[in-house]
Each structure stands twice: as C-alpha cells, then as structure tokens.
Amino acid sequence: MSAAPDPAGEPHLSLSGVSAHYGAVEVLRDISLRIAPREAVAVLGRNGVGKTTLVNALFNLGPQVSGAIRLMGQEVTGWPTHRIARLGAALVPQGRGVFPNLTVAENLQLASFRNRPGTWTLECVFDTFPGLAERRASFSSSLSGGERQLLAIGRALLTQARLLVLDEPSEGLAPLMAEEIIVEQVGRLAKEGMTVLLVEQNVPLALRLCPRAVVLGAHEIAFDGPSGDILANPALLRRHLGV
Amino acid sequence: MGYAIVQVLNALSFSALLLLTALGLSVVLSLMNFINLAHGSFYLLGSYIAVFWFASGAPWWLAFPVAFLATALAGALLERFPFRGFYARTHLMQVLLTYGLSVVFADLMRWGFGAQILSPELPEPLQGVVFLLDMPFPVYRLFLIGVGFFLAGILWVLLDRTLWGAVVRASVADRGMVETLGIDTRRVLSAVLVLSAGLGGVSGALGAGMLAAYPGLDEEVLILALVTVVVGGLGTFRGTVLSALVVGFALTFSKVWFPEFANVVAFSAMAVLLLLRPAGLVAPRLRQV
Ligand SMILES: Nc1ncnc2c1ncn2[C@@H]1O[C@H](COP(=O)(O)OP(=O)(O)OP(=O)(O)O)[C@@H](O)[C@H]1O
C-alpha cells in the first residue's frame, strides 16, 4: 500500500458549490473542496461555525443540502446515509456516538453486519486497541472517554472504509490521551493509507497530524492550504481560530 | 389446596397470553416509538384463523405458524402503507390513524366471520382436563402457559442475544449512527413491525382456545395489553414479564375473591401501582429491550 497522497487521482471526496441549511438558517454557503486519496486534511474553525454541519451534509444526516457532493467518484447528494457509507466513508461523530446499550463487542460487530469482510477484522481491532479487548463484554456506557473514542474509531475501521471522518475526537479527552489517540493512532492509520478528514478545535494537534488544513469562516472557507502557512498567519489565527 | 393451585395456573395461563400480546405492542412502542392501536386486530385475526384452521382438518399445530405468517403479512402491507409515514409523527396522529384502522378492521372481520362467538374445536391432544389434587384443569391452558413463555423466551434471545437484536437496539439509541455503518434502518424497523404483527396473530391463535373469538375481543385484548405495557414500564423486557404476571394474577384473583367487582378491584390496584411507580414496575435500564 502506497502511503503518499495522490492529488492527480480521482478525489475520494469532492464538494462543489455546496450550501447547507437547517430550515431558513443557512450555515454553509457555496463550499468547494477536493480531498485526494490518502490525504489527511484538518477542518478548523470556531465554535458553531458549521464544521459538524459540513460532516452531516456529507453523510446526509440532517441539514438540507444543495450543490454536488461526490464520494469515491459518485455523486451522492441526497442519497440515504447507509448507501453513502457503503461507498467507503466512515464517521467518528462528535460525542463519539457509541451505542451505550450495547457491549463493546456488539458495537464493533455492528459495523461488519452489513459490510463485506475486508482488511479489518474484530481481532485486528482488538490487537490494535488492546484496552478494548479486555472490555469486550462490558457495556460501552461503562467505558472511559478515551476508550469510547477508540471504540468509535475501531467501529469505523470495521466498515472497511477508505475515508475516515472524525469530528472533534479530542473533545473531552485529557491532553495526553488526545495526543495518543489522534497523533499516534489516527496518524498511523493515515500513514497506512487511510484518507482522513479531521475536524478539530485543537489547532496544534490537528496541524501536527494533517499536512493540509481548511479553515471555515462564517459560512465560507476562509483558508485552504498547507498547515505550515496557517501558523505563519497571525491574522487568520486570531480571526477564525481564536488562538 | 388443589383449588389454589388451579387458580394459580389459571392466572399463569392468562399471564402468558397477556405477555405475548403485550410484547408485540411493547417492541414497536419502545423500539420504534410507534403506538399501534390496531394490535388487537392482529390478535383477533389470529384467533379467527385458529378457529377455522382447527375445523379444517389440517394438522392442528400448523395453526400457530399460519396465524403468525398471515398476520405478519398483514403487518408488512400495513407497514408499507400507511404506518411508515407515521413513525416520525406525534403519538396523537399515530393513535388517530391506528384507532381508525382498528375500527375498520373490526367491521371487516365482523362482515367476514360473523357476529357470533366462535369457540374452536380443540385438537384431540389438547382436549380434556388433568387432575391436580383432585381438581380438574384444562390441558389446553397448560399448553398455553408452556408455549407462551417459550415464545417470549425466543423473542428475548432474538432481541438481546443476537447481532440482529443489537442492530435493533442500536437503531433505537441512534438511528443516524447505525446508518453510517451501512445499515438500512428503515428495513430493520419494518422487520420489527412485521414481527410484532406476527406476535399479535400467534397470541390470538393461542388465546382462541381460552377466550374464543368474537367482535369486540380485539379491543378488550388491546386494553389489557396496553395496561400490561404501561404497568411494566416502557422498553423493558423484564418489566413486561413482571407486569403480565401482575395483571394476570390481579384479574384472575379479583374474579375469584370479588366476582362482582373484579375489574374495579384489578384496575384500581394497577392505578395505585402506577401512582407509586409512574415509570412502571421496572424503570428502563440501558440493556433491556
Ligand atoms: N439540527 C439543527 N437545527 C438547527 N440549527 C442547527 C442544527 N445543528 C446546528 N445548527 C446550527 O448551525 C450552526 C453550525 O453548527 P455546527 O454544529 O455545524 O457547528 P460546529 O462548527 O460543529 O460547532 P462546534 O465546534 O461547537 O461543534 C450553529 O449556529 C448551530 O446553532
């Protein structure tokens, strides 16, 4: 598996002229974005600017969307969520979205309920996250925040996705734990060839993982470029990231 | 002593019937948040199917799977139209829709099966009585107790111990998240409704040997099933089991002790119980279905 991004290839995800609104409230306006296979891209922006709305628009999980969203080369705008997911996109949602009334093992097995077997198996996930293996029979409501995050990531992997979307995975985690999970674990997945779209409020953490960053301003993309350029741009940092 | 045992068994057989009927109602209510007041119609249809099946001379035990399949099919058709359009609507709209449908079905069944009370000709092996300490007890009721609790057990295994059950439970917790795993939750929910309708029908087929079949039974059963679901607490399997026992014993023994005021006594007892524990006997915990 080659781990270098492939900017010339068919993008895994492309948005052109995408607007998203809840009823009369417009959250995103005319967003265009291309993510190449094996790229790792951070999406940054202040609270409430519309990062989760962007993710939910991609998975058709609520907001009304206009414009065109293409995933793995297919136009998916308006598709039901399960069909979008089956093309190879997985979500680790804000708040982690683990099913509290299911055991750890059940949470994971659910991801292979409908998806064909692939590189990732239950045992692989337990090998990668040994902490989860010990808790396999426990209800996920009894897990710590970090364990839940790993469970949500493991579950996403078991869908055999090629594009992993994470929405604020560091939220609610102790700094060391966030560092370990995001930089080490997600970093390793990215190195192994996973395309990653990482939504984060923790700017330094996201920039260490992702070579490219997109900053959302009010309704629109305020910056899209190499991560290094953001740190060199104090006006942008102050205005849109509050750093 | 023998008399007491017989009354306990009477109560148990009534509880088994309540349990199966109430479980059908409770799975759609707690898993899909859908109130189906047409559940009694599935029950009565199952009863009529059993009455006619037993009279037909075909292998008697097939009456139960046939009642299950026939009502499941009816459920599948109703699910496509109009139930599906009402899952996301308010309870009031669901009540209006399904109550209206139940009235229509009651008329259709009266038209098709007549207005008289139909008691099934019980199959040979289920006829007669056994003597318990010199007191006679109908064999059919023992059969009802055994099959009723057995089917409830199967349902519990299906929902609590299988991956499909996990999908159902997860869909209740967070439907969108289940969809992002590539699972078509609309099909899952359809299957739950079809299962519930089938349970209603099989309850009716089992109940026919005890309560017979007649116009109006659909509503009587529906009310008892609703009471059982509410007393047990929503979304708990154990709660529904416990409450089926409470309601079954309360109704049976109030008939024994206060024949004239049986319903008043039984329902007052349940009202008091609900005042004491508004969330039901077993407040929903995470794991339970
Ligand atoms: N379901 C909804 N209905 C109506 N408005 C919504 C809904 N969800 C979000 N919004 C609004 O859309 C805007 C963007 O919200 P969104 O959750 O996308 O922000 P965010 O960038 O993810 O914020 P955070 O960093 O806090 O997660 C906010 O003003 C929010 O109030």
Ligand SMILES: [Mg+2]
């Ligand atoms: Mg958000």
